[in-house]
Amino acid sequence: MRLKNRVAIITGAANGIGLEAAHVFVREGAKVVLADFQEEAGNTAAQKLKEEGYEALFVQVDVSKKESVTHLIERTLDEYGTIDILVNNAGITRDALLVKMTEEDFKRVLDVNVTGVFLCTQAVVPIMAEKGYGKIINTSSVSGVYGNVGQTNYAASKAAVVGMTKTWAKELGRKGIRVNAVAPGFIETGMVETVPEKVIESLKKMIPAMELGKPTDIANAYLYLASEESHYVNGTVLHVDGGIIM
Numbered sequence: 001m002r003l004k005n006r007v008a009i010i011t012g013a014a015n016g017i018g019l020e021a022a023h024v025f026v027r028e029g030a031k032v033v034l035a036d037f038q039e040e041a042g043n044t045a046a047q048k049l050k051e052e053g054y055e056a057l058f059v060q061v062d063v064s065k066k067e068s069v070t071h072l073i074e075r076t077l078d079e080y081g082t083i084d085i086l087v088n089n090a091g092i093t094r095d096a097l098l099v100k101m102t103e104e105d106f107k108r109v110l111d112v113n114v115t116g117v118f119l120c121t122q123a124v125v126p127i128m129a130e131k132g133y134g135k136i137i138n139t140s141s142v143s144g145v146y147g148n149v150g151q152t153n154y155a156a157s158k159a160a161v162v163g164m165t166k167t168w169a170k171e172l173g174r175k176g177i178r179v180n181a182v183a184p185g186f187i188e189t190g191m192v193e194t195v196p197e198k199v200i201e202s203l204k205k206m207i208p209a210m211e212l213g214k215p216t217d218i219a220n221a222y223l224y225l226a227s228e229e230s231h232y233v234n235g236t237v238l239h240v241d242g243g244i245i246m
């Protein structure tokens with residue numbers, strides 16, 4: 001088992017990529033905290049994993065709120081005693097062309113996708129630093145690396161995630177903490193369902209693999225970066241996008 005007895009917090013784990021990552025991580029022996037805004041879906045997901053005999057806990061969190069993140073960390077420590085892995089996977093879109101984008105939608109995406117990653121990471125680092133071990137995985141996006149029509153807010157947020165990842169890799173490497181990012185391409189989850197069909201068709205033509213990715217493609221990348229196999233990998237952005245960016 002690649003994560004035996006490791007304690008992992010996965011944000012945004014009630015749906016999509018985060019939910020798949022929770023499944024992959026428990027199968028590899030991790031104790032997983034599914035942290036998400038959506039209480040019902042999160043509870044159902046954690047309950048299902050427990051019934052299958054895995055160690056899992058749901059904690060409701062709004063990653064953009066400091067007090068909520070503090071509660072997440074306290075609840076995790078109460079239940080499992082430590083934190084080894086943080087996957088900053090929670091994220092939102094509020095797509096609109098630049099000229100139509102409201103300031104509110106711009107700021108909300110930055111709040112969740114940037115401030116949320118900042119708050120969760122800041123909260124776990126003292127615990128990881130004290131024991132000289134930790135793995136932090138941030139979720140960027142193809143949009144943050146090369147831009148995307150309709151995603152001024154989201155692209156800005158995912159580019160910020162790359163900047164934070166590299167900064168923290170430099171700050172925290174000496175404390176035994178590894179910080180990396182995954183930059184997914186277009187993955188079949190609820191997030192992509194909002195994209196108009198004609199845009200999806202044009203997207204597929206620019207993906208060398210000629211298909212959208214699956215949540216498991218990203219969950220497996222998270223697993224690699226969370227495991228010992230990536231011991232010497234730090235500050236990298238792993239592109240999992242069927243070859244859109246190369």
Ligand code: CAA
Binds near residue numbers: 096100142184187192
């Ligand atoms: N590439 C090229 N052109 C695009 C485009 C794209 N990805 N998306 C939209 N356009 C074009 C449209 O074809 C249209 O062109 P014409 O005026 O020549 O017909 C023009 O932009 C305006 O588009 P709409 O008529 O759809 O305008 P709208 O205001 O109703 O909607 C929009 C604009 C919100 C950007 C909408 O087109 C949209 O949702 N596009 C998809 C945005 C997208 O790709 N989001 C990714 C979501 S998944 C995700 O975010 C995960 C991740 O990390 C990648």
Ligand code: NAI
Binds near residue numbers: 014037
């Ligand atoms: P999703 O929409 O299926 O799941 C996102 C989860 O995050 C949801 O369960 C939602 O409740 C949770 N969430 C949203 N705001 C939250 C908050 N404030 N606090 C706590 N939880 C919150 O999306 P998906 O596709 O699984 O995305 C996961 C990550 O991958 C996101 O960061 C997304 O930006 C990123 N990504 C997704 C891609 C895709 O094509 N699906 C491509 C590139 C990146």
